Amino acid sequence: MYKLVAIDMDETLLNDDAEITPKNVSVLKKAIKDGVKVVLNTGRSYLSVQENLKTLGIYQTKDQYVVSFNGGAIVENKDLKVVHVEGLAFDIVKQLFDISLRYYPESCIHVYTLDELYMWNVNQDEKDYLQPRGVEWTELQEPNIDFLKDTPITKIIININDMDKRLAFNEIARKEIGDKFKTTYSSGRYIEFNNISTDKGTGMLKLAEMLGIKPEETIAIGDNSNDLPMIEAAGVGVAVRNANEQVLSKADYICKRDNNHDAVAEAVDKFIYNKID
Known part of the structure; x- marks a missing residue:
């Protein structure tokens, strides 16, 4: 049963x-x-x-x-x-955030705490996808997440619609940070990063x-x-x-x-x- x-x-x-x-x-x-x-x-x-x-x-x-x-x-x-x-360490989140800014500056970045979603570079495509799903967020006014240093973070995801580019992002991240996180992909549009054991x-x-x-x-x-x-x-x-x-x-x-x-x-x-x- x-x-x-x-x-x-x-x-x-x-x-x-x-x-x-x-x-x-x-x-x-x-x-x-x-x-x-x-x-x-x-x-x-x-x-x-x-x-x-x-x-x-x-x-x-x-x-x-x-x-x-x-x-x-x-x-x-x-x-x-x-x-x-099971959270993700701030230093890892910050490094992933910075990699996105350097290599994929056009991408929308989502940073999740337990009760808030902070987003940078929100585009209309993201709004059209998220709003019907009941997702609410706070839009960052500058590309900086240092204010979250002492706040538990559950995950960070990047909106990159091309799968080859998502795979390339993961390779860059592992080269720069090491195998300190778990990577998954979702909805044909996101690369997601969590605690390595999660x-x-x-x-x-x-x-x-x-x-x-x-x-x-x-x-x-x-x-x-x-x-x-x-x-x-x-x-x-x-x-x-x-x-x-x-x-x-x-x-x-x-x-x-x-x-x-x-x-x-x-x-x-x-x-x-x-x-x-």
Whole structure:
């Protein structure tokens, strides 16, 4: 019996209009009612998914959780209680910020603390992507983050739409800083940097351990490379049909449907309720 379902948000649970389809809502509400832990496991802040929690009926609910910042924080929905944090050292964040300024000055930079998102060089493309997803931010007035030196930082991400350039950024960063961080890629637009011991898989397993749930009793559903750690760590790793090739090659199950056509409902029906699509 599977007891926990960890679900990526963008391009997995959310359709291309940044909405949860009615079928996904109904199936997930049934699973929640039946005692399954439905956990949004996102690279974004837990603050940006509050409206989604309302849609699923677990907003401000005790003993329900969100894993956010690619595993950088676990937050109980009730009172937004942070129960676990894995941050990224400020000196590493500052070096990554400076590398972006030097090599990719046109790129938008996101720096996440536990409760704030600071962004530099916000362009219209980023606004169009983030606003429908409920993301709020503070725009930096100058390219300097020294004011965050004593503030815990959960991750830094850079918007670079070209994958070859994202890979090149990672090579530059590792040459200049060393292997002191974990790199993932998401949404066909971001390179993301977290604490070296942190990812969506470690976050999911940490929460499962806290809840007394075994790894083999978990399901993970995703589409992009930052979802791979949880897909590989789960009892069953599921790729939605629109997942990238890397995820498709590692998943235990590939949905017949994509994020616009109830893929999450398909996976939950199959593995929780043994329904054949």
